Amino acid sequence: MSKQDWPIYRPGFYSGIGGRGLTESQRLTLDRVFDSYGIFLPEEEGERQALIESFLQAITGEVWFEIGCGMGEHICGRALKNPDVTLIGVEPFTGGLASAARKIDKDNIQNIRLLRQDAHLLLSALPENFLTKIFLLFPDPWPKARHHKRRFLNQDNLDLFHSVLKPEGQLILATDHDDYRAWTNDHMSVREDFELLTQDVWETPEKRPDGWIPTKFEEKSFQKQHVCTRWIYKAIS
Ligand SMILES: C[S@@+](CC[C@H](N)C(=O)[O-])C[C@H]1O[C@@H](n2cnc3c(N)ncnc32)[C@H](O)[C@@H]1O
Numbered sequence: 001m002s003k004q005d006w007p008i009y010r011p012g013f014y015s016g017i018g019g020r021g022l023t024e025s026q027r028l029t030l031d032r033v034f035d036s037y038g039i040f041l042p043e044e045e046g047e048r049q050a051l052i053e054s055f056l057q058a059i060t061g062e063v064w065f066e067i068g069c070g071m072g073e074h075i076c077g078r079a080l081k082n083p084d085v086t087l088i089g090v091e092p093f094t095g096g097l098a099s100a101a102r103k104i105d106k107d108n109i110q111n112i113r114l115l116r117q118d119a120h121l122l123l124s125a126l127p128e129n130f131l132t133k134i135f136l137l138f139p140d141p142w143p144k145a146r147h148h149k150r151r152f153l154n155q156d157n158l159d160l161f162h163s164v165l166k167p168e169g170q171l172i173l174a175t176d177h178d179d180y181r182a183w184t185n186d187h188m189s190v191r192e193d194f195e196l197l198t199q200d201v202w203e204t205p206e207k208r209p210d211g212w213i214p215t216k217f218e219e220k221s222f223q224k225q226h227v228c229t230r231w232i233y234k235a236i237s
Helices: 024-037 045-057 073-081 094-106 119-123 145-150 155-164 178-189 216-223
Strands: 063-067 086-090 112-115 131-137 165-175 194-202 228-235
Touching (some): 063 073, 063 119, 073 094, 073 112, 094 112, 119 155, 131 155, 155 165, 155 178, 165 178
Parallel strands (some): 131 165
């Protein structure tokens, strides 16, 4: 994939969430990494869709998608272990993207594409049967009942996940929030189009599931004595 297939320069990049606190060095790294690996989507829907289609055509091999890639620990770890896969990470928080950019720069990772946006914007523009894996790890729990409608896991998004996943593609979910755990189980229990492959529960680093890639967020959960859960579902027809 050539770098011209991806970016469109968009002014005002740093005016987004968290962008003002960046050091000059973080900005330079973010610029350099986004110049090669950033996705900048035009505001206008037709232009946006055309750009998305052109960059998707340039991808060969599996595509994995991380919603809310935070500081990039997980997406970078996966990218290093799976050099033939293209990983798309979407994160609205510029400070998180700056950390991800530092890791990408340091390890010279070339198979990640980053977008600073609400993940729904790109997910809903993807073709059907396109992704092999979707990761939604430790989504914001929105604990207050009046904010539950903001939770990323909901039946509409599960319909969307199912449509953009390939048959037998995987949906990987994790949380350390008790109510979000119950919410996830409730939402997934009514889905006949997703089959549970495995569920792991741990509350210390030693008990992490095999192959787990730690993030700062998950590590903090141990200090709070939270229990972490990870589910792997398979999309079925
Ligand atoms: C609790 S953090 C977890 C970060 C990371 N997944 C991890 O496990 O370390 C949740 C992340 O989701 C991001 N986020 C929230 N809503 C989002 C959305 N609609 N699209 C993409 N990312 C989102 C937040 O900015 C935040 O970085």
